[in-house]
Amino acid sequence: MRGLDGVYVAETRISYVDGEKGRLWYRGYAVDELARKATFEEVAYLLIHGKLPNREELEEFRSRLIAARRIPEHVIEVAEKLPQNLHVLDKMRVLVTLLYGWYGDGKPRMLTSKQVDAKPVIEAGTGLVGAAPRLLGIIAALEEGRELPSEKFELDSHAAYTLYALTGREPSLPERDAFNTLLILYADHELPASTFAAMVAASTLTDIYSAIDAALATLKGPLHGGALEEVAKMLLEIGDPENAEKYVENVLSSGKRLMGFGHRVYKTYDPRSLILKKVASIIANAVGGEARRLYETAVAVENAALKRLARKNIYPNVDFWASVLLYALGIKPRYYTGVFAVARIVGWVAHVAEYVARNRLIRPRALYTGPLNLPYLPLEARQ
Numbered sequence: 001m002r003g004l005d006g007v008y009v010a011e012t013r014i015s016y017v018d019g020e021k022g023r024l025w026y027r028g029y030a031v032d033e034l035a036r037k038a039t040f041e042e043v044a045y046l047l048i049h050g051k052l053p054n055r056e057e058l059e060e061f062r063s064r065l066i067a068a069r070r071i072p073e074h075v076i077e078v079a080e081k082l083p084q085n086l087h088v089l090d091k092m093r094v095l096v097t098l099l100y101g102w103y104g105d106g107k108p109r110m111l112t113s114k115q116v117d118a119k120p121v122i123e124a125g126t127g128l129v130g131a132a133p134r135l136l137g138i139i140a141a142l143e144e145g146r147e148l149p150s151e152k153f154e155l156d157s158h159a160a161y162t163l164y165a166l167t168g169r170e171p172s173l174p175e176r177d178a179f180n181t182l183l184i185l186y187a188d189h190e191l192p193a194s195t196f197a198a199m200v201a202a203s204t205l206t207d208i209y210s211a212i213d214a215a216l217a218t219l220k221g222p223l224h225g226g227a228l229e230e231v232a233k234m235l236l237e238i239g240d241p242e243n244a245e246k247y248v249e250n251v252l253s254s255g256k257r258l259m260g261f262g263h264r265v266y267k268t269y270d271p272r273s274l275i276l277k278k279v280a281s282i283i284a285n286a287v288g289g290e291a292r293r294l295y296e297t298a299v300a301v302e303n304a305a306l307k308r309l310a311r312k313n314i315y316p317n318v319d320f321w322a323s324v325l326l327y328a329l330g331i332k333p334r335y336y337t338g339v340f341a342v343a344r345i346v347g348w349v350a351h352v353a354e355y356v357a358r359n360r361l362i363r364p365r366a367l368y369t370g371p372l373n374l375p376y377l378p379l380e381a382r383q
Ligand SMILES: CC(=O)SCCNC(=O)CCNC(=O)[C@H](O)C(C)(C)COP(=O)(O)OP(=O)(O)OC[C@H]1O[C@@H](n2cnc3c(N)ncnc32)[C@H](O)[C@@H]1OP(=O)(O)O
Pocket: 003, 192, 222, 223, 224, 225, 227, 256, 257, 258, 259, 260, 261, 262, 263, 264, 265, 312, 314, 317, 318, 319
């Protein structure tokens, strides 16, 4: 019962995970093909609207994402005042909350007691998809004392803009393409904890800003999106491929968890991890130096871990190789889970819109195992 393991709580047409074979589809399209051929914008449209866009639809969608980078001045002023020690995702939560109303109220509209119009969710949700890279970029620039990313910077894609906003420099084409692949692979994954959190919030018919706040809070934890940052920290601590075997042995023999390994649904390789390993290898080899060493350390950790964990069906998950790729792309580990959020906000919006269109309040039960009818003792009589 604990952890809702294997429990189906909704029907969806958005994504399908085959955990036994290690395969993933978005709206019926195999994710490996999308990762090779599509842009993040096409995939975002596909997930939210249910079909691949034609040229006109794509242009309109892209324009909406670009326009959404413009955010009110007071959001930037609050960003400047946020305590430095807040986690990046907490800063994103504050900024998303402050954006309430900017892209419409984002509230599902009750038409009848059973029918709900999800259009306001999609409208405001699309705004937040467009705004997310700039919010993350503003947070990074303020932390690093750089000029804030311009909303107008003319780049040809969401991937290129996000990299620019995060690093302050224009990415090369291979960097852009690698990052585009990563964003696509992170865009949705059926019903992980963060998406479920968004759905639970949305099932009360609250607005999409609040549902995304709930999702961001849930993504941050190290058993979910927070693992991305933990993987980089671990690999940097290991430092060299030669130290991997001993490190893995120590972690596992002390009963701890190896970050970036294991998955509730996949009982084999996470297909996203396999793709990202290849992409990380290309970028890390091209960059060389520390990036290449981190890649080689990751290979050694993977080999050492598989020797011990494959028999328990525990394999590298998406966060393991994504972390290596993000490092090779020159992004600081503290922003990794923010990058995850920039991509996954698409899945959150898509699932919330799908669920609320046939909404039913999510309210499970807990099996009570405590005592009943205890006598109330006055304060003086208590031990
Ligand atoms: C994008 C994502 O969110 S992907 C997940 C990112 N999270 C991580 O990488 C954190 C590390 N991984 C984990 O903690 C887990 O694999 C989870 C939480 C992701 C999923 O695990 P669950 O389905 O809840 O499995 P559960 O916690 O029941 O563990 C089952 C067994 O596998 C072991 N196990 C699971 N993951 C790991 C791991 N990473 N390292 C070592 N052992 C592990 C558990 O100790 C347990 O062993 P036991 O049966 O001997 O007691």
